[in-house]
Amino acid sequence: MTTGSNGRRPAGSATHAIHAGNPAGRPGQPVVGPVVRSSTFFWAGPDDGIDLMYSRYGNNPNQLSVAARIAALEGTESALALASGMAAIATTLLAATRMGDHIVASRQLYGPTRQLVSQELARRGVDCTLVDPCDAEVWGAAVTPRTRVVLIELPTNPTLRVFEIAPAREAARSVGALLAADMTFASPINLRAAEHGVDVVIHSATKYLGGHSDLIAGAVAADRETIARITKTMKLYGGSIDPGTAWLLERGIRTLPLRMERHNRTALHLARWFAGVEGVREVIHPGLPGHPDHELATRLLDGYGGMVSIVLEGGGPAADRFCRALRLAVPAPSLGGVETLVSQPRHTSHAELKREEREAIGIPDGFVRISVGLEDPEDLRADFGAAIRAATGSPEKVAARL
Ligand SMILES: Cc1ncc(COP(=O)(O)O)c(C=O)c1O
Structure with a gap:
């Protein structure tokens, strides 16, 4: 974790945005790391003792570095950058559900996210109940023992509604489901959702994180175990971020x-x-x-x-x-x-x-x-x-x- 100037206090967001994930400096080392374009890495077998093999796996140096910065900003143990916001959402939902499972989602979602949960995942045997996120009573009534994910978006797109997170969180907890939140509109500067009990914080990093309308990317931030599960699914479905885009995203995040x-x-x-x-x-x-x-x-x-x-x-x-x-x-x-x-x-x-x-x-x-x-x-x-x-x-x- 990046620390503030006294070396003990955790750093603030502005410091994290600039320093989190940077390697310890040595003389002659570039202050800004290079883009590591190589798709593959020298690797003869498990005895090499290194995980870095192939850039689709999500642990290319640029992918890791931007993920560390996002985790620091969100205050989570870990994070993962992906190829788009939709890749982040879809990969999270695919990792958390299987046929016969159920999702409870806010009715006020980005259009394609709503289509994903109500049509696309339904085709794969995962059904979804959409609820009015501003009605605190609906969450508890909508979850069932089959519910694996409760999904919210805050503030809502494009109606900018803001609602209490606690009812969705308590409903998710009551059935052992994950609470996932698309926090694209807030950014980790306006709200760090993990502080409010959100298990998986999701971003279209195309938006505020990148900030310059020059890249498409997504991010998820969560505990190590959850990120490991999502990474495993990402390797199969292939939604990893390109290293050049990861580098550009990291540059955007600095400001x-x-x-x-x-x-x-x-x-x-x-x-x-x-x-x-x-x-x-x-x-x-x-x-x-x-x-x-x-x-x-x-x-x-x-x-x-x-x-x-x-x-x-x-x-x-x-x-x-x-x-x-x-x-x-x-x-x-x-x-x-x-x-x-x-x-x-x-x-x-x-x-x-x-x-x-x-x-x-x-x-x-x-x-x-x-x-x-x-x-x-x-x-x-x-x-x-x-x-x-x-x-x-x-x-x-x-x-x-x-
Ligand atoms: C709130 C929200 N979530 C997710 C997405 C999807 O992100 P991307 O276009 O990076 O896949 C968008 C895109 O507009 C969005 O506004």
């Missing part, structure tokens, strides 16, 4: 705490501003006092996050016009990058759902998800103001607020 501080600040600033803009019917951000989970978010999180969702007057057509009118923010279906990214869940993550199903989980047409980047807030305000004017046709009132 994660700094970036999150700025994402948190600018998103809150913009959320407050959007709340006064004509043409915006609703603003969703846990930092706003009107958000249904504001108090809990204030208690639970170290930052409200970099995501803001808005619902525009004029529904889907207005949201389409808005996205086309943007000149600075980038209409693209991802989040967590240095650049502000804008998307409509009805076209992207939740395209598989019918309109009524989307509305039932709080995503009406006109819903726009904004991943607030690191640009100057006043430039973002000007861009969003002009795009809202173009989209909702209320020029005077919007212009007056710019």
Whole structure:
């Protein structure tokens, strides 16, 4: 474990992000390690006494180094980097279940995760019960002796709901199931889920961990035994991270705490501003006092996050016009990058759902998800103001607020 300057106190997140997993320095050694591109390693047999053989196995030096950094940030014994966020989720679920098992999952999940648990795993004989994560009573009622995993996502995508972890945790414990949490939106800077009893912390590292929209990766953080099980499954299904991507992810992580501080600040600033803009019917951000989970978010999180969702007057057509009118923010279906990214869940993550199903989980047409980047807030305000004017046709009132 990385320690603080007195050598005893565990280091803080900013220090972990920069130093965790680094080898002890020797004169002449590079401060930044190289990318070890070799797919295979000299290995004549078990008597060589070394595990490092082949980069799909997940213990190439770059894979190990980035995993150590993620474990330090999450405060877990171990971690594993994988080829994508979906590889992290799927490999975890495949490792934990077999035919006849059951999963209880939040109804508010990233679209493909929801498809994975409710359709894909069902094809393999693992059935799933979806529940409303904001109703504390449902978890205990949904688990059965066959339940192997309880799966949550926090804050939820794209509705930014924040809920108590304890009911899901207690339900999982009561039947010996794992509690897994996709913490992509929070990042380990805003919440370290293992501190709240989450057994497997999952990330799409494509997002905040990488932070620059230039890689696809995933991560799981858990105790050693659980990571060993997931690694074994990863070797079979082949979702290991490429060493070059692991290196790039590690570089991104070095600035994660700094970036999150700025994402948190600018998103809150913009959320407050959007709340006064004509043409915006609703603003969703846990930092706003009107958000249904504001108090809990204030208690639970170290930052409200970099995501803001808005619902525009004029529904889907207005949201389409808005996205086309943007000149600075980038209409693209991802989040967590240095650049502000804008998307409509009805076209992207939740395209598989019918309109009524989307509305039932709080995503009406006109819903726009904004991943607030690191640009100057006043430039973002000007861009969003002009795009809202173009989209909702209320020029005077919007212009007056710019
Ligand atoms: C919350 C969440 N989890 C998982 C994923 C999947 O990650 P990846 O695209 O890295 O596979 C995404 C992608 O948008 C996401 O938003």
